[in-house]
Amino acid sequence: MLAFALRRLFVSIPILIVSTFVVFVMASLSANPLSYLIARNPPPPPQVIEGERHRLYLDQPLLERYWHWLTGLFRGDFGPSIDSTVNIRAEIFDRFGVTLRLIVLAMLLALILAVIVGVVSAVRQYSKFDYTATFFGFLFLSMPAFWFAILLKQMGISINTAANDQILYTIGSGSIYVNGGFGAHLGDILGHMILPTISLALTTYAAWSRFQRGSMLEVLGSDYVRLARAKGLPRWTVTRKHALRNALIPLTTITALDIGSILGGAVVTETVFQWQGAGTFLLDSIHKSDVYALEAWLLVAATFVIVLNLIADLLYGVLDPRIRYA
Structure with missing residues (x-):
């Protein structure tokens, strides 16, 4: 029974990784996380937008951003939220x-x-x-x-x-x-x-x-x-x-x-x-x-x-x- 449970756990890990990757790609391509900032009137300075882009890792390629998020999980880091005051993990x-x-x-x-x-x-x-x-x-x-x-x-x-x-x-x-x-x-x-x-x-x-x-x-x-x-x-x-x-x-x-x-x-x-x-x-x-x-x-x-x-x-x-x- 223990061997069966371990096999199921090992099979579940790839499923979990693939599901998170699919959602990450779909969510990243569906909308611009900075649209709320760009749509402000008057618009914020370009330096503010670039700072947020860098904080959210939007200046990196898609696969690199996913890899950064995945490896950060082992440190207990769930990534930055759009709201800088929110700790996603907590x-x-x-x-x-x-x-x-x-x-x-x-x-x-x-x-x-x-x-x-x-x-x-x-x-x-x-x-x-x-x-x-x-x-x-x-x-x-x-x-x-x-x-x-x-x-x-x-x-x-x-x-x-x-x-x-x-x-x-x-x-x-x-x-x-x-x-x-x-x-x-x-x-x-x-x-x-x-x-x-x-x-x-x-x-x-x-x-x-x-x-x-x-x-x-x-x-x-x-x-x-x-x-x-x-x-x-x-x-x-x-x-x-x-x-x-x-x-x-x-x-x-x-x-x-x-x-x-x-x-x-x-x-x-x-x-x-x-x-x-x-x-x-x-x-x-x-x-x-x-x-x-x-x-x-x-x-x-x-x-x-x-x-x-x-x-x-x-x-x-x-x-x-x-x-x-x-």
């Missing part, structure tokens, strides 16, 4: 810290709901619960992420207005001023996470629950499950020990493949609820044509996706011993 990790708590909590909630609803729907196929779960699954699946987030935000505003109090937080990832100690700060953070987490989790859970239901139905109809039932084992024991473990393998695969989509959903969710996380950092970097900030965002996001896919591959061996022994 900013990107702060922003991703805000976003990861949303993604992790939303994924956990979506997985729990998907497993419970998928298993119960498969065990009670064509029951009222199955039809109801199918209806709501397709309902959430058909909702655009931004539209559902806006609906939840408006619902929160309506509840606050009706109660004449702050019941649900609809703006920001945390309050500016919080009176109290650690517990008060933690409660404030969790309160701001309620609506964004529900928005991201339900739109994600919908597809996962359908995969879990289909996988569970396939396993329940297999020969070894029928044999276990014929031996007189209790139904819950057969479902939990023999069926559920194998039925989780396809869900593990689709969860790993959906990491990129979840990151995209987090960008939309953060924009609607006005979080200062990785999503708004990405949009601001695109708007400003901040190439090095885009590269930093891609590097951290791609590393996150690769690590979670590696964890999913290792979970195959935990769920199915035959894979581990092979």
